[in-house]
Amino acid sequence: MSEIAPRTRTALAPPVVVATALAVAGLVLLVFGATTPVLIAPAKAAIALLGIGLFLNGASRVGKALAGPGFDVLFWASAAWLVLLALAIVFVDWLPLGEDRDVAATVTEPVFGIPTFTGTHPLGTNGSGLDLLARSLYGARSSLLISLTAVVVGTIVGGLIGIVAGYFRKAVDRVVGMATNSLLAVPPLILLIALATVLEPRLRNVALSLSLLTIPGMVRLSRATTVAYANREFVTAARAMGAKRSRIMARELLPNVLLPIMSLAVVMISVLIVAEASLSFLGLGIQPPEPTWGNMIAEGEGDVFEAHPHIVLVPGAFLFLTVFAFNIVGEKARQRWDSRSVKL
């Protein structure tokens, strides 16, 4: 036994060392690309991208060597980002951050400070001297709060309607189908804009409008899954044993519909984050000074971002990373739980 252990370690050692070196080199390149003052922006971006590529490649090799060939580096990186963001959101009130919305408190702060990744304003400041890291985190809080509320409401309402429609069929199904088709007949962003015309831009209203976007997809998926299961043996058996319709729907059908619609829900979160950011960007969502990623990016509009690209890039990076992470996690969930036999 004692002879085998060292042998495997030596067999394992070189790739892990090389891969770790690769990952570290990638990180160094990324930091260099992001902070170097010498080069022009496209060159810096290219270096940073190369760094990210190298890092992911290296980390993937390390992970595969340590955890087996099934290791998916993008999935774990995404999950890590989401956990980190969630922790930051929960504890944002206690973190030692700069001022995020009170312009009066920042008269002595530097304006348009560029990101230094250290010091009091690690991600720089905006035109009023407000701290961009603090604003991005508070923005993350409202953005995620809105999207999650909307997804939960949409999933529950849409899922239940879909089960009822798929189980009863006939007239109920036709009415529900008509209603979902009508909801789908207005392009999503147009629907949001129309609602924003008449609703006050508050957190609750934005979340409710967004939940309307998730309902049609949820109804269709949950209905289709229900139809596929409604004629299976265990449902027939339950009916033969005298189960009531409500019991069949709640105990036999719901558990089977749950996983597919939950995985659709994860995918929907990223769609809703983008929709919420678009709405804020257009000035129709949550209003400043309350920060959201969308209205932070809108601050760079006009000529501001020519001189100060970080005004757009900092919230843009938060937005991109979060949407990307939810897409990766959602894709994984869908591959795992959404049975391909069920067509939308």
Next chain:
Amino acid sequence: MSAAALRRLTLRVLELAGVLFIVSVGVFSLVVLLPGDPAVDILGAGRPPSEYAELRHDMGLDQPLHTRYFDWLGGVLTGDLGRSVVPPQSEVSDRVVSALPVSAEIAVLGLLIALLIAVPLAMWSAYREGGIADRIIGAGTFAVLSVPSFLAGLLLVMVMVNSLGWFPRSEWVRIGDGDLLGNLHHAFLPALTVALVELAMFARVLRGDLIVTLREDFILAARAKGMSPLRILFSDALRPSSFSLVTLLGLSLGRLIGSTVIVEYLFSLPGMGSLVVNAANQGDYPMVQGAVLTIAVIYVVINAGIDFSYGYLDPRTRRVHV
């Protein structure tokens, strides 16, 4: 056309009419949700109550809701979408008619760019499945899918306008002015922004279908006959693989309209997007109603057209009774 096909067509048209009716009711009821009193908004506060009552009577606001709905619908069907409540109180239909071509151009151009880039990318990916090009294209398109169009637009402006100076940022040249090149020069960047997300989606879907098609026997036969890979891909594999792509075209239309709206706002183009966003910001509900209804009708009709096009792409669906 057989009797069954005719019956199906009739049913489909009836369903379409039903959906449009519900949408029109929904669009109309925006007024009901509207906070405040339009008469007060137009005249300003502090006038004698009789003036408000008179204006409300003139605007028909004192009528019951269903009467107002049918009045409004009658106007809509005869091409009269009402008047804006924001000065200069222009006709909504005029504004919509002048804005529509701009949006249509951006959307169509964006779709063309997306297809022109996506089809070769998908072919390359699928033909060398699992190769390094396939993996890079796969990762790249997945990343692009996570970039919202307003962010993509700002980044493109940052690189192509500010750093490289290849394109102008705003100012719009209408096609009607005869300066087609100038128009295209201005339209390219917005259209490219719109195209980015779509092309990523198209490339991924088409790649998946192409991979399946390329395993079919008739492709093997074509290869055995010594046909070149390009010929096989374009003339044999593309059509049977484009089924999901066409379905996706219909689904992506909604997203396409959404990103056109954002891109127009971003590049200050005088299209439907700028129209509806500015109207929404000013609470100009007749304008929002008119624009939303127009967009919804166009969207529904195009989607119905796409449904019918399946018959051409896949003859099997012509015979199947749904």
